[in-house]
Amino acid sequence: MTAVIRAELQRLLRRRTIVVAAAASAAFAVVTTLTVVLSATDGAAAAARRATTIAELSTAAGATEAFAIGASFVGFLVFVTFIALVATEFSGGTYRALLLRDPHRVRLLAGKVVAALVVAAGALVLAEGLSVVLSFALAPSQGVDTGAWLSLDALGRGVGNLATAFAGVAGWAIFGTTLAVVFRSVPLALAVGFAWTGPFENILVDSWSTGYRIFPGQVLAAIIQGGTVDVSLTRAIATAALYVGIAAATTATLLRRRDVTA
16 A cells, blocks of 8 residues: 555645645634634633633643634545545546556555545644744734743644644545545535535534534544533544444445446
């Protein structure tokens, strides 16, 4: 599978892809950091608007607080991207052509997914780094004390935020891959994905709080956030691991038993 990963990375890491990924990471860092840091106020005002407080930003977690909050929106983007990437491989006949060179179906797709996740991980690292730099630049104007941001605790929080963000992103990527393999059509897979993770989950959890602990999208969002009041990080990881295992097994089974006709 190493050869597949290396070949896919060579295809993905072209100038255009790198520029697009870097631009997206920069845009994400700018928007989330400006929104979080510039909206930070004292405790009472922040609570009324459900915003981050200046006191929270002044802790060791403050340097990467904007990234941690904004990362919740990255998962769905990755979900959509992987659906498009994988489904296009089938509908366009690319996957079938590649099987002439490497007939190991599961290994081939797994290598392509891993390579794409490597690129996603690089984009997350860049986004977090830019967010931290911008947070340092904006903090003085909001009266945020950045003394704790240079501690080992802050470094640990930053690594932790990056790890949970990537774990959630990886889960979304696998779910997107499974839908792409099941339907082999970008529009159909996207329609099902949008319907489930959007209206279906979000409408149900408003009246059924248990959904926060069992719905795939809610569980992955909880992982990216490092745990929520509705579900702990440990439980979210355990539940997501079960779902990811089922999705991976389903994908592997379909790849082995269904003909690749496109």
